[in-house]
Amino acid sequence: MKKWLFALIAVPALLVGCGDKEEPKTLKEPEMPAMLNVDILTPKEVAINEPIELAAHVVQGGENIDDAIVEFEVWESGKRDEGQMIDGTLEKDGVYKATITFDHDSVYYMFAHTTANGIHNMPKQQITAGTPDMTQIVPEDEKANNNMMEHGNGTSDGAEQDDDEKNEKNHH
Secondary structure, three states: OHHHHHHHHHHHHHHHHHOOOOOOOOOOOOOOOOOEEEEEOOOOEEOOOOEEEEEEEEEEOOEEOOOOEEEEEEEEOOOHHHOEEEEOEEEEOOEEEEEEEOOOOEEEEEEEEEEEOOEEEOOEEEEEEOOOOHHHOOOOOHHHHHHHHOOOOOEOOOOOOOHHHHHHHOOO
16 A cells, blocks of 8 residues: 555656756747838829829838739729729839729729738828819718728828828828
């Protein structure tokens, strides 16, 4: 019986002794990637019935990003559900472009959906084509747009933009 008692005490003691392994001295924190900056280069006022370049410059950590996925979502004011997605193509030095032609006077909106290195940013810009009758333009539902933008990350800069426009473009 003493042998059984000794075995019941000795075996767990030996197992506990085997469990003392040295743990790593320091655990490295995963590095957070730099913010993804997307600057829209498309003019805010364009002519109708002429090809328009939709363009965005993508930078991360001060470096041009030439392997991003850029899709331009464009729709006429009040007709978001009729919008279209146009793939952006890398031109050079982090600048992606696509072409569209607006066939009538109106206000249009564009998101530059941009994904690079696991980060998504989607700045928005209003584009006025021709000379639309502003009394006929349906205002965008800012609350709905802000809710949509919450899934993006990153920022965009632009010296000529006011704070409200920057807030609309810069969403995290």
